[in-house]
Amino acid sequence: MSEKKKNVIAFSIIAVGVAFLCFGIYRGEAMVVLRKAVNICLECIGIG
Numbered sequence: 001m002s003e004k005k006k007n008v009i010a011f012s013i014i015a016v017g018v019a020f021l022c023f024g025i026y027r028g029e030a031m032v033v034l035r036k037a038v039n040i041c042l043e044c045i046g047i048g
Helices: 003-027 029-044
Strands: none
Touching (some): 003 029
């Protein structure tokens, strides 16, 4: 596979990842993930 084709594929994958990340933030999923992470942390140390 040529270097140019590899670069196009890599850029496409990065662009799709960034698009999904922005879509998730737009939908408010970042707060859901943060809330779940906090709950898991609190359960691990025995507070929650």
